[in-house]
Amino acid sequence: MERASAIIFLSDAYKKQVYQKYIPNEKRESLLKKTIIIPNGIDPFWLINKQSNFIEFDNSKVIKLIYAGKIDSNKNIITTQKAIDILYDKGYKVQYTVVGKVIEKKLYHQIVKHKYTTVLEPVNKELLMKLYRSHHIFVMPSFTESFGLVYAEAMSQGLPVIYTNGQGFDGQFKEGEVGYSVNPTNPQEIAEKIIKITKNYNDFSTRSSENSSKFDWNKIVLKYGELYDISKNIEK
Numbered sequence: 584m585e586r587a588s589a590i591i592f593l594s595d596a597y598k599k600q601v602y603q604k605y606i607p608n609e610k611r612e613s614l615l616k617k618t619i620i621i622p623n624g625i626d627p628f629w630l631i632n633k634q635s636n637f638i639e640f641d642n643s644k645v646i647k648l649i650y651a652g653k654i655d656s657n658k659n660i661i662t663t664q665k666a667i668d669i670l671y672d673k674g675y676k677v678q679y680t681v682v683g684k685v686i687e688k689k690l691y692h693q694i695v696k697h698k699y700t701t702v703l704e705p706v707n708k709e710l711l712m713k714l715y716r717s718h719h720i721f722v723m724p725s726f727t728e729s730f731g732l733v734y735a736e737a738m739s740q741g742l743p744v745i746y747t748n749g750q751g752f753d754g755q756f757k758e759g760e761v762g763y764s765v766n767p768t769n770p771q772e773i774a775e776k777i778i779k780i781t782k783n784y785n786d787f788s789t790r791s792s793e794n795s796s797k798f799d800w801n802k803i804v805l806k807y808g809e810l811y812d813i814s815k816n817i818e819k
Contacts, residue, residue, distance in 0.1 A: 585610070589810055590618045593730050595754030621807065622755060623730050624800030628708055629739040634792055640719055640784035645676040646777065649718040649742070651711060651733050654694070654702070655686040659724045664697055665770035666722075670777065671699075680718060682706060715740035720780055724767040725750060732798075739795035743780045743787035745773060761791045 584590055584606075592598040598618060602611055640646075648667070652658055660681060667677045679700045685691045695702055706714070715721070721737035722745040730751040734744045744762035746752040753764045763776040780787050796802070 584614055588617065590614060591810070592618065592620050593622055594751050595620055596749050596751060599754075600749070619806075619810065620754075621803060621810075622735075622798060623732060624803045625732050625735045625739070625795075625798045626708065627800065629712075629736045630796060630799055632712060632739070633795060634716055634740040640781060640788075645678050646670070646720070646781060647678045647680070647718040648720050648722050648777070649680045649682070649714060649737070650721070650723050651682040651714075651737070652723065653686050654681065654683050654691055656690060657726050659726055659767050660690070660694055662724055662767060662770050663722050663773065664694065664700065666773035666777065667697075667699060669770055669774040673774070673778075675778075680714065682711065682714060711736075712740060715742055718742065719784065720745065720762075720777060722773070722777070723747075724765050724773055726767050728752060735795055735798040738791040741788040741792045743784070743791050745776055745780075755797070756794060761794050762787065 592601070598620060602615070606614060648663070650658070650660060650663065654660065664679065667679055670677050677699055679697070680703065681694060681700060682703045682705065684705050685702075691702065694700055703714075715737050719742070721734065721742045723731065723733065724745060724747050725731070726747070728747055728750040731746065734746055734752045737744055738761055744752075746762065746764055747767050748764040758764060759779075762780065765773045765776055
């Protein structure tokens with residue numbers, strides 16, 4: 584890292600982890616000066632078809648949550664369902680759609696026991712886009728997540744997102760701008776953050792769609808190009 588012209592992280596969360604855990608105090612200041620955050624981009628399909636006519640939300644209606652990805656323990660679907668149970672106890676009506684390949688069959692059988700949960704096999708991006716547009720909030724409180732492109736894809740369709748505190752997507756935006764970070768072991772917190780989003784849903788939805796342009800590969804490539812030009816000048 585000392586010999587590098589620049590240090591790149593995908594997210595602020597991982598920058599903090601690396602500097603706090605692995606970099607001695609006396610080295611941090613000099614390394615931070617050449618550290619930059621550049622996220623991954625998403626398939627252009629999502630930004631070309633970015634949603635602007637958002638699904639309306641009425642507090643008297645059903646809250647429609649969705650998750651897309653592998654069906655395994657790391658994605659923490661069970662804790663999301665515990666949060667939904669809490670919402671039901673508070674008088675909210677919730678529908679939960681899980682889309683993805685079943686990796687752990689035992690987990691799958693646990694998930695489908697809940698009447699409010701619908702599990703779908705993996706679908707193409709055109710159908711996934713339609714599913715996103717018919718739901719309100721994307722929820723994925725993974726235990727670990729390197730980056731989480733699905734958050735950004737869902738945002739492009741106007742969905743606010745619930746993501747994991749301290750993992751890959753955390754720090755991409757200010758807390759409460761496009762959604763909220765949560766402790767993945769705390770279903771009560773997940774339920775509370777879902778409620779907070781519904782209280783001001785239209786603003787969250789608009790900000791999510793607008794901010795998804797951050798993950799445009801065309802813009803990201805330019806940042807890398809500028810960075811390598813700077814590095815060449817430093818080396819000369």
